[in-house]
Amino acid sequence: MEAEQFGQHISRSFNAELENLRNEVLRMGGMVENHLDMAIEAIVAGDSELGLTVAGQDHKINQMEVAIDEECNRILATRGPTATDLRLIVAVIKAITDLERVGDEAQKIGYLASHLASNQEPSGHYRELSELGEHVKKMLHDALDAFLRLDAKDALLVVEEDKLVDDEYDMILRQCISMMMEDSRTIRRFMDVSWAARALERIGDHAKNISEYVIYMVHGKDIRHLELDQVRQEMGVE
């Protein structure tokens, strides 16, 4: 399955609609990536203002989700898409839900950043957060890229990556707990850090979901809740 396929309908206006829809999803994806980027920057650099800016922009992402959702409904009603086209629409409807949630998590991180910054702590403590942040940013980016290119193999790599993110999150959580036990005055702060880590970990889950929709789009197979070995086998990947 190739991306060009969506431009090969007999109806040219249908081609245009699908092309436009894919572009809108990527535009929304770009905006979400941007918010995530800023949120991580805000928390790592202790930039309270940036944190609040990101948090205040979330409604734009919500609006995009609603607009794309409506467009999907319109296409379902007027075109009655089948096969790959149907799978594209279904994947888009699901993917934008996950993107919107990523936006929510970025907003959460933005607020936490402004909160943490007011505690005036050295930013060095947030190095692990920074690493986890880069990791999930890359996952999200790769998931969107696989979505654009309809690349199920790359999507599978993102799915596999999620395990590592979960491990990193566990590590941060353990660190936070030991810090809080050592010095009870840090409890507020490390609660915030662990909330932020939790938000990043959730973003990894959403990137994984989006990747699963890519695999569904390409192979017509729902791999959710399957073991990875089973997925590789179904996809014919070693």
Next chain:
Amino acid sequence: MSNEAAIMEAPELQSEPRRIEDATAVQEPAAKRDEPMMMDEEQEGKGHTVGDITAADPVISVRNCNVHYDDTCALKNINLDIGRGEVIALIGPSGCGKSTFLRCLNRMNDTIDSARITGTFNLYGEDIYAAETDVVLLRARVGMVFQKPNPFPKSIYENVAYGPRIHGLATSRAEMDDIVYGSLERAGLLDELKSRMDDRGTSLSGGQQQRLCIARTIAVNPEVILMDEPCSSLDPIATAKIEDLIDELSRNYAIAIITHSMHQAARVSRRTAYFHLGRLIEVDATDKIFTNPGHRLTEDYVTGRFG
């Protein structure tokens, strides 16, 4: 990728050994001779249908069906079962041979002089083309509903009573009444037409006429009902009624329906067969055909892409 190349790409899926019974009699038409690749495929018995051509409980079973009109090959090596209690949709671009295939099943092609048909066609294991087959009886067992409703210019009652009468299915007026009213009832027409039984069939609306034709078909207790674009001249309401009726009838009959509406095929059928240039490209569960077809040509057709 060209269509021919795409046809050859079809993965092999052989569910039954093929019998080439009359290979010499099947000539490639002149126009196709410049495609040796494809002929080789065919001679090797490759380029088969994707999916599963068999049905668990076949009522009709077709193997190696080839049809020519003079020198033009209209169907090439078609293998397909139609199962009891199932609705199978036949789809494909105009001229791909859907009607030709359907007409083979109740020997409507016999009336076309130029048609030459080879292969085996069984109805419950009996050879449809056997010399001793009574064609009139066959067409009662394998009834047909056409694109344009074609009621007789007689009363509504007579339209339905005609078949049972020539087949001697009723011994008294009361029995005949039962058959006629029962058939109209099953066709969802009785309430609408009870008080108009003496009106002419041709005085009805298009949708009513089509349901009258279905009542006429089921009045003779068929085993199979063939429908060739039965809703193409009907409005959405009449179409919905016919579709409900198909649903209802599928409990008792095997039904094959040709339609150019993808969504109708998706709605009414359990299996779908995709024909392309005289070949049966893919047969599978309707859900699969419309969400994740196995052959590129099927995909192009159901999604409305350039083939």
